[in-house]
Amino acid sequence: MKILVDADACPGRDVIEKAAKENNIKVIMICDLNHSLHSDYSEVVYVDSGFQSVDMHLINICEKQDIVVTQDFGVAAMALGKKAFAIGPKGYIYDEENIDRLLFERHLSQKVRRGGGRTSSIKKRSTEDDYRLYKNLIFLIEKENK
Incomplete structure (x- = not known):
């Protein structure tokens, strides 16, 4: 088990x-x-600054039972597909039961923004x-060690 962090915009690194x-x-x-x-x-691993280069590198090195910390629902979904755990930087655990809803909500928000609408802003940490x-990190670590 290792913890992989999508660190481009990840608050809470000290907690991790x-x-x-x-x-x-x-x-x-x-x-x-x-x-x-x-x-x-x-x-700390640096990758090229291309579109989704961090996401792709993270998923390429992700293995079963790793913990992926990301606020990107797409990355979380790919990690879950590899039988890894996924958690957001605010501590919410992504799982098979909530990831489809989160991806659908992201899709709807993108649709609203493309149409000129506004969506709610992100709350302060x-x-x-x-x-x-x-x-929840401790929970996932202990879950793997059982």
Whole structure:
């Protein structure tokens, strides 16, 4: 098991590393060349800055039972297809029961925006988000170790 992070726009990296360190799990943070990340714990992998290059690299190295941290529902769906776990940076776990609905809602929102409409804005990150992310990462780690 390893934790793969879609790190281009992933808040909560410190929470991810804390959970990983406590359980001696490798973390790989993947970002494109337009970003600069530094970590004393995680391996940072840089990929070209092409369209979805981070997503494709992450999915290519993803294996069964890995934990993928992403806010992209498409990446989460592909990770689930590889029998990995998927969780958002706010700590919400993606699974077979909710991913289809999330993908459909994303499709509807894109349709509204293409038509000139507006969709709701993203809420600011809170301490509850950090707590949920930590708690659910530990849940997924323990789920794998059972």
